[in-house]
Every structure is written in C-alpha cells, then in structure tokens.
Amino acid sequence: MxxxxxxxxxxxxxxxxxxxxxxxxxxxxxxxxxxxxxxxxxxxxxxxxxxxxxxxxxxxxxxxxxxxxxxxxxxxxxxxxxxxxxxxxxxxxxxxxxxDVPDGAPDGTKRLALSVQRTRDFRPEEVGRVAEAREVAAAVGRALTDLGCGAEDVHYVQVKGPLLTPAGIADAHARGAEVVTTDPNRSKAYARGATALGVALALGEVAAAAVTDDAIATDLSLYSTVASTSAGGELTACEVIVFANSARATSPFRIGHAALSDAIDLAGVRAALRDAGLEFDCEPGESARGRIAAVFAKAEAPVGGMLRGQRTTMLSDADINYERHSRAAVGALIASQTGDSRIFVSGGTEHQTPPGQAPIAAIVAL
The missing domain is CATH 3.30.1330.170 (Cyanuric acid hydrolase/Barbiturase, RU A)
Structure with a gap:
C-alpha cells in the first residue's frame, strides 16, 4: 500500500x-x-x-x-x-x-501504513464503559490484520468516539438505563479512557481482566503507549485509525513515537522525530524541518498542578479549562522544534501513557 x-x-x-x-x-x-x-x-x-x-x-x-x-x-x-x-x-x-499498490518497498524497509476501522454504534449507557473498550480492541485487531504487522510496529492509534449528550442521557434514562455520568463534559474523560484501554487491550499492553467499568478513568496504572483518543457529540460510533510501519507499504514516509514526560519536555519531542527517522544533532535545521509531514500529540496538566517543583494554575484557573492551558503550552513546545504551528494537539490523556505524561507521534518523509 x-x-x-x-x-x-x-x-x-x-x-x-x-x-x-x-x-x-x-x-x-x-x-x-x-x-x-x-x-x-x-x-x-x-x-x-x-x-x-x-x-x-x-x-x-x-x-x-x-x-x-x-x-x-x-x-x-x-x-x-x-x-x-x-x-x-x-x-x-x-x-x-x-x-493499494503491490506490496513492499524496493529496499525492504518498513514504511508508513494505515488502516481505518469503525466500531458499531453505541448506546449512551455503553459510552465510557467496557463494551466500548472491547469494540475498539476488535477494531484495532482488524487493522493489524489489514496492515500485516504486529503490535510492535504500531506507533499511533487515533480514536475518535462519542461522548454523552443531554439527548443521549435522556434517552438512556427513558429506557431505565444508567449512564456513566450525567455531565456531558465529564463524560469525555470516561469516553477517552475506555477507547484508550481498548487500544491497550488489542496491543497486549493490559490484561483483559484488568479492564473493568470501575477501572476506566480511575486506575491510571493501566494505559497504552500509542493511543491518542478524543470524544465528541457528533459521533455515535468510534473511528479508529491505526498507524504503523509495515513491510507491505511503499509510502515515502515513516512514523515514530515517544512520550512527553511533561508539558515542557523538549527531549520527548526530539525523541519522537528521531524515532520516525529524522536525523539531526541539537535540533532540526531547515532541511530536516522540511521533512516533517505531521505531528500528533496529547496534552495534560501536571499532576497536582506542580511542574518540576513549581506551581501552575492549570488546575485552579476558574476561567480557562486546564485542557486549553496544556494544549497551548505543548503546541508552542512542538512548534519550536518543527517550525510549523500546524500541529495536532488534543487534551486529556486518560489511560494514554502513565499519569502526567502524554503521547507524541511524528510522520517524517524519507
């Protein structure tokens, strides 16, 4: 491909x-x-x-x-x-x-491949729960088969799924069903967490028995290192895009990933670029920057609001949600290395890397 x-x-x-x-x-x-x-x-x-x-x-x-x-x-x-x-x-x-062109690059290298999969539609009472995680896991499994690669070749899994809306909550209650929360904005955390655990389950990063309704958005010791998940009211099913380097691909790109230890982890940005195949010394020069095709990252507030021993207002600001603070900070950090502000930074990292960290992936032209 x-x-x-x-x-x-x-x-x-x-x-x-x-x-x-x-x-x-x-x-x-x-x-x-x-x-x-x-x-x-x-x-x-x-x-x-x-x-x-x-x-x-x-x-x-x-x-x-x-x-x-x-x-x-x-x-x-x-x-x-x-x-x-x-x-x-x-x-x-x-x-x-x-x-879908004939398989394999001439030099035998693994190159960028992707597979798009979808889950079934979810009832409101399934959003943010194990049922959603299992359906996402099945979708990731189908993608691995499509790409002809293993879990070790996967560098980024983007999942966008539904959150709870007032209409959905009312529908569930009318049928006597209970939803995970009656707060639409709070439901984002459960929805992101469930889909991230679905990715982790499919890639063997967590045990199936550990993925329970009670664990979702609560037991953050369970996580995927390559999941990046979002939730929106415009969806009723999950869209799952699995990015990997596959021997079946002839693409002129590679993908790599890393983890940001916090919102100012410059080394983590550089690690993702290098993992994708970009070579540079201290930081990318103009020629290297020209090869960066895309960067995708998540952003999170520091645990307890403390960043490397110093207090931040991300978790105590009543005017600006912490996700907006963190997206701005991480966006500037990445742009300082890529020289391009067209960066995908999404908030909320429930079950996406360990608590306080955030995933980052980069696609680089060969």
Missing part, C-alpha cells in the same frame, strides 16, 4: 480551498482519501459544534468529486477533529490517502 500525507491550512472550519486546489491539480485523487485529522478553533468542549460543521462541509465537498452521497463519504472516510487552537496552534487538516 502507498500512503499520502497532506497537511493543509484552514481559514475557518468550513474551508476546503487548499484541498480543492490539490484535487483540481491532480495531486490528490479524492477517491483515495481515507482519513482526515484536523484542528478547529472551537472550544474543544461538549458543545463544540465546529467539529461537526467541519465534517459536514468536507463531506459535502468530497461527495461532489467522488460522485457519492455525503453519507457514503462519511461512511468511507474517517473524519477526526479536535477543537481548540489555543496559543500558536494553527487550524488545519491532515488528509491521508491510501492506494
């Missing part, structure tokens, strides 16, 4: 001008688009409707050039959006294409 990676700036959540230009020039065959991962300037909360708006507009555009209905496009393409472009983070979308 051959994977294409196209990182495109967006003037607003409904901006498809950059993608249209690539389609019209012939650089992108719209029929090969399988996934998009992007940032919008919404608030990132349960009521962030920029994500659904961006999906709607992009699906409508692709429906015209793919000669499909918008619904068929949404069933065939994974649209993952994270709201919140705090600090230097720039609204953008990374478009991934996949062509």
């Amino acid at each position: 051959r994977i294409g990676v196209h990182r495109l700036a967006m003037a607003h959540p409904g901006d498809v001008a950059a993608l249209r230009a690539l389609v019209e020039s012939g650089e992108i065959d719209p029929g090969t688009i399988v996934a998009t991962i992007g940032k919008t300037e919404g608030n990132g909360g349960a009521n962030d409707f920029t994500r659904a708006y961006a999906t709607t507009i992009l699906a409508q555009y692709l429906s015209t050039v793919r000669k499909q209905s918008a619904r068929e496009v949404e069933e065939g393409v994974a649209f993952v959006w994270s709201g919140g472009c705090e600090g230097v983070l720039s609204p953008h979308v990374t478009v991934f294409t996949r062509e």
